[in-house]
Amino acid sequence: MVTNVARATTARNPAAVRARVLAALGAIIERDGLAGLGVNALARAAGCDKVLIYRYFGDLDGVCREFAESRDFWWTVEELVDGVDPARMTRAQALQLLMRRHAQAIRRRPITLAILAHELTQRSTLVAALEAVRERRTLDLLAWIDARFEPPAAMDLPALALLLGAAVNYLAVRGRGLAVMNGVPIRSDADWERILSAIDALIAGALTQQ
């Protein structure tokens, strides 16, 4: 009975394998998106046999569930409202700052952008996870604002937040693959300064008029 010479000392370490699988999942999503994700590709990227994925996570969905719990796909209310002072800012100023922070927060999360793009096409575990946390945090944020800034403006505030949030999401996702849209550049930070200035003007116009 000969021992297999070619077999390297296989650094037997289940925790490390689990960690490598989760890390590989993030890398694949960041590089290729959620479209072509599969067990074979994941195992290949993690440098382990796919049977280990089934043993440790049960399923590709299990990997995604655990991955979702280990990452923060969305901003928290505290993260966003840090330094927002109702005593020294108007409602419009607060909204402008929050919108800037929202854009910053999602633009620097490539995996979140990939999931945002994917959720327009198909449903999945990661999409559901992102949707849940986003909807909850957004409503929390709106409640935070309502509790601190007194007069409900004439403007339909939820609709305003929806529109601007939708625009920011769309442009952030789109900026990954397209540099110019409607003749306006949308990729670099300088491009975004122009976009955010336009948002500032929109907010100011909407909340001061009437």
Add this chain to the structure above:
Amino acid sequence: MVTNVARATTARNPAAVRARVLAALGAIIERDGLAGLGVNALARAAGCDKVLIYRYFGDLDGVCREFAESRDFWWTVEELVDGVDPARMTRAQALQLLMRRHAQAIRRRPITLAILAHELTQRSTLVAALEAVRERRTLDLLAWIDARFEPPAAMDLPALALLLGAAVNYLAVRGRGLAVMNGVPIRSDADWERILSAIDALIAGALTQQ
């Protein structure tokens, strides 16, 4: 030499096969999007053998190219500006009407919505075709406005159009699979009336202030 009894009279008609393939492509995109599109599924939906697709169109891409030429994925400037009268409308009123028509035009084109969703994820022949016609028409429209409405406002007009267009695209695509976003319903025509009213307010605020 026996004749094949099971062989039905195979209504030999290449033009009809071509037409059925193109129609089936539209049906598949409308139902399942662009993600899982393939030659096998297309041939199955068209009720013909896939070898005919290769013979008549050379390629799946060939089908897409011909499909793109046979449909109008985007509004035309004439379609959008019909009845817009610079003598009797302010710039803000014109923009509000155009925005409404834009939303209406893309919301009633399910294939356009599917391509819009897909272009955030991957590039393809149909995505490129849509991008080309959209970018051209949008710039034409902006030029049309600039030529007819005199004073350039203080507002960054291209950025305004970009933001509102992005928001409408995003919400139109999203409304297919999600009924409520940020607590605001986004699916029915009544829901959209609320959204469009908010857009009206944004445009009015942005163009009348200062």
Add this chain to the structure above:
DNA sequence: GACATTTGTCACCATGCGGTGACTTCTACG
């Protein structure tokens, strides 16, 4: 009517996928 061309059908190939069983090797515990 004879023949070449086109139309349609069926068979096949290589490849990749998700998923599972069987086996060897290592480690922890008695």
Add this chain to the structure above:
DNA sequence: CGTAGAAGTCACCGCATGGTGACAAATGTC
């Protein structure tokens, strides 16, 4: 030690895909 069970490896299955070759039947042309 010795042994049970976990960790890791390899081979395989069924299935679907994109793509092609071979052949039968219908059609147009001389």
